[in-house]
Amino acid sequence: MLCLRDIGFAAAAGLLARHGLVLHGVADGAPIPGSYWGEPEAGVIGSAVHARADTPVHSLLHEACHLIVLPPDRRAMVHTDATDSVAEEDAACYLQVLLADVLPGVGRERLMADMDAWGYSFRLGSTRAWFEHDAGDAHLWLQQRGLLPAGA
Incomplete structure (x- = not known):
């Protein structure tokens, strides 16, 4: 990892x-x-x-x-647990994949493999399958709030 x-x-x-x-x-x-x-x-x-x-x-x-x-x-009020909803959890997962591409030596491929190895679970069985085929709601959630990185 x-x-x-x-x-x-x-x-x-x-x-x-x-x-x-x-x-x-x-x-x-x-x-x-x-x-x-x-x-x-x-x-x-x-x-x-x-x-x-x-x-x-x-x-x-x-x-x-x-x-x-x-x-x-x-x-400002967060301490230890930052999630209030499934939508926020999904948005955080989606955004972390996108931001992995910004970090030298990381990239989404490596990050998704590490997420799977750690035990993140998604309905389609893997981070990649979720990200590519089942995360439209997370993408839209981030887009509506202006949180998508440029080009995403």
């Missing part, structure tokens, strides 16, 4: 900053604040994503995308 140490803190922090988020590095072996799934998974508190070098990139992107899809007033 691709981890933060593999892509570099600066690349991830830069991507998050473009969306008004801050990436807080956590020391190796230390607890990750706001982690819903527990270490080494990323955590969220307010507009901050917390991660260690061993945090999987898919987790970092997923938690960041949960914050991106929230309006700023709701984002």
Whole structure:
């Protein structure tokens, strides 16, 4: 599984900053604040994503995308669990695949493979099948809120 140490803190922090988020590095072996799934998974508190070098990139992107899809007033109240609805969860999953293409050395193919290996589950059996054939509602949700990256 691709981890933060593999892509570099600066690349991830830069991507998050473009969306008004801050990436807080956590020391190796230390607890990750706001982690819903527990270490080494990323955590969220307010507009901050917390991660260690061993945090999987898919987790970092997923938690960041949960914050991106929230309006700023709701984002400020987040601690550990950012999802309010299935639509927001789907939008976060869809957006994380798109943002993987922005990170050097990641890309959607690698991210989708890591999502499947971690255990994300979709009706069609894989992240790729969901993204390509069953995620129109997530795409539309993001489009209606102006959250799709250019060219998506």
